[in-house]
Amino acid sequence: MRALTVVPRQAHSLEVTDVDDVEPGPDELLVDAVAVGVCGTDREIATGDYGWAPPGRDRLVIGHESLGEVRYAPDGSDFAAGDLVVGVVRRPDPVPCGACAHGQFDMCRNGRYTERGIKQIDGYASERWTVETQYAVRLDRGLRDVGVLMEPTTVVAKAWDQVQRVGERAWFEPRTALVTGAGPIGLLAALLGVQRGLEVHVLDRVTDGPKPQLVADLDATYHHDGLEDAVAAAQPDIVIEATGVGALVFGAIAATASFGITCLTGVSPAGRRLTIDAGQLNRELVLENDAVVGSVNANLDHYRAAADALARADHDWLARLVTRRVPLERYAEAFERRDDDVKVVLTFDGGAP
Numbered sequence: 001m002r003a004l005t006v007v008p009r010q011a012h013s014l015e016v017t018d019v020d021d022v023e024p025g026p027d028e029l030l031v032d033a034v035a036v037g038v039c040g041t042d043r044e045i046a047t048g049d050y051g052w053a054p055p056g057r058d059r060l061v062i063g064h065e066s067l068g069e070v071r072y073a074p075d076g077s078d079f080a081a082g083d084l085v086v087g088v089v090r091r092p093d094p095v096p097c098g099a100c101a102h103g104q105f106d107m108c109r110n111g112r113y114t115e116r117g118i119k120q121i122d123g124y125a126s127e128r129w130t131v132e133t134q135y136a137v138r139l140d141r142g143l144r145d146v147g148v149l150m151e152p153t154t155v156v157a158k159a160w161d162q163v164q165r166v167g168e169r170a171w172f173e174p175r176t177a178l179v180t181g182a183g184p185i186g187l188l189a190a191l192l193g194v195q196r197g198l199e200v201h202v203l204d205r206v207t208d209g210p211k212p213q214l215v216a217d218l219d220a221t222y223h224h225d226g227l228e229d230a231v232a233a234a235q236p237d238i239v240i241e242a243t244g245v246g247a248l249v250f251g252a253i254a255a256t257a258s259f260g261i262t263c264l265t266g267v268s269p270a271g272r273r274l275t276i277d278a279g280q281l282n283r284e285l286v287l288e289n290d291a292v293v294g295s296v297n298a299n300l301d302h303y304r305a306a307a308d309a310l311a312r313a314d315h316d317w318l319a320r321l322v323t324r325r326v327p328l329e330r331y332a333e334a335f336e337r338r339d340d341d342v343k344v345v346l347t348f349d350g351g352a353p
């Protein structure tokens with residue numbers, strides 16, 4: 001069968017190759033791929049900056065934002081042929097650390113976790129894939145054309161879960177949230193904020209393309225005149241930072257109201273320097289009881305929360321987040337960045353929506 005594979009840490013090695021057919025183990029589903037989302041992590045792997053091949057192999061099947069249709073499910077499992085499913089990205093480390101032992105592999109302490117399509121386990125960008133039943137999550141069949149948004153939605157479901165947990169250390173009735181960045185993570189974070197009943201503001205740089213209207217259609221407020229303007233309008237109790245841009249990260253931390261919570265979800269390259277007034281930042285954090293929390297990945301609770309959030313969302317709005325659908329053989333186009341892209345996905349023959 002065909003798969004999109006890469007030699008990790010080797011630029012220009014991404015290509016569609018023939019790989020062995022997969023056979024499901026006793027507790028595994030065999031799944032026909034429908035679509036795979038492409039994100040910044042995939043682009044970093046494609047440029048040779050990230051990723052690990054499975055032990056003893058050169059090539060890794062890429063793809064962690066999965067969506068597929070069950071071809072075969074073992075008897076007695078909760079799944080049946082035809083079910084729409086997403087495979088979880090991360091697996092617990094083999095030790096396991098305390099967090100992994102408690103099902104919180106998203107919080108792994110020793111870094112020895114593995115990840116489908118990223119770290120030592122083949123991903124989901126192959127025509128068929130297998131997944132352990134306990135790491136498969138079923139989606140409403142009506143989400144066939146948008147279910148590929150599940151994995152980025154799990155990331156923001158975790159971010160909101162973190163905000164809630166940090167907030168509950170004292171009286172917590174937040175009113176407003178500011179999301180910095182209107183990419184897939186930012187827009188999905190805004191969606192979940194609106195679903196929580198918050199007044200949501202979103203900051204990005206662009207003034208055209210689909211982003212301003214996508215924000216407006218959530219009944220959220222779009223800002224493009226910089227952080228100061230957005231903060232003045234939003235006076236946010238919560239900031240979800242989804243750009244990883246240093247100036248925005250520190251600006252966001254300083255921007256929150258008293259008892260403000262900033263959740264950082266954007267990964268930035270190392271080596272970018274910024275001059276900050278450390279004394280002022282410290283004063284603000286202390287005197288306002290502010291909290292800053294980093295958040296990455298997601299566990300099964302967040303997958304379930306994300307499935308609920310997608311099922312509750314306006315279907316047409318979700319469909320507009322997928323701005324390009326590219327067939328597997330034209331993968332190179334999917335890895336190009338274009339103006340007006342929100343989420344680009346690879347599609348598979350077996351899985352035309």
Ligand SMILES: [Zn+2]
Binds near residue numbers: 039040042064151
């Ligand atoms: Zn991703």
Ligand SMILES: [Zn+2]
Binds near residue numbers: 093097109
């Ligand atoms: Zn662990």
